[in-house]
Amino acid sequence: MKRGKGEGGRGKGTTLIELVVALAVLGLILGISGLALASLRAPRESERVRELRRARAEAIRAGTPVRTAVSPDTATNDAPRTRHSILFLPDGRAIGPGVDPLTGAPRAAR
Numbered sequence: 001m002k003r004g005k006g007e008g009g010r011g012k013g014t015t016l017i018e019l020v021v022a023l024a025v026l027g028l029i030l031g032i033s034g035l036a037l038a039s040l041r042a043p044r045e046s047e048r049v050r051e052l053r054r055a056r057a058e059a060i061r062a063g064t065p066v067r068t069a070v071s072p073d074t075a076t077n078d079a080p081r082t083r084h085s086i087l088f089l090p091d092g093r094a095i096g097p098g099v100d101p102l103t104g105a106p107r108a109a110r
Helices: 016-038 047-062
Strands: 066-070 084-088
Touching (some): 047 066
8 A cells, every 4th residue: 555645654543742641641630539539538536426336336236235434525624524424225225414315426416
């Protein structure tokens, strides 16, 4: 097959420079989206919430009531921090001051 006079020696395809530029742009897009997704993580649980979840899970797993003592997060610097006792039942319910009996969550958090 003969080539016409207007055609050069280059065939159809991509060059190495085009490939490197495309990979650089793709890497830049993936890097930016990775940073955006990393900032969407849920915040860490407080120690109080972690203890409540542990006590509830232990009551359900063991089949016996578990009592845990937690101090309220809303105490001011002037007032003394009083500790409340919460009783978790084997069916997952909770009994205690300021606690929703069905979920075990503090009533103020609803």
